[in-house]
Amino acid sequence: MIIVNANEIVDRCSMCGKDSHLRLTDEELEVLKKYLSNGGYIQECLPSLNKCEREFIKSGYCPSCQELIFGNGKTKRIY
Ligand SMILES: [Zn+2]
Numbered sequence: 001m002i003i004v005n006a007n008e009i010v011d012r013c014s015m016c017g018k019d020s021h022l023r024l025t026d027e028e029l030e031v032l033k034k035y036l037s038n039g040g041y042i043q044e045c046l047p048s049l050n051k052c053e054r055e056f057i058k059s060g061y062c063p064s065c066q067e068l069i070f071g072n073g074k075t076k077r078i079y
Helices: 026-038 051-059 063-070
Strands: 003-005 008-012 019-023
Touching: 003 026, 008 051, 019 051, 051 063
Parallel strands: none
Antiparallel strands: 003 008, 008 019
């Protein structure tokens, strides 16, 4: 379950149980809130995010587990 806390979103990885944080700009946050309430395609809503960052929003998987599962590259925006 994704939590929006100021300009940051927090989610717990269901594989390793670790919490990860992604900081968004004001514009990205507005778009994200719309996406979370209305649905749609995240890659169209937030093209500024890379594959790993979008997957984190969709599934909550942290970058390390994503690397194992999908081979997605790392991101500096998730910590
Ligand atoms: Zn993980």
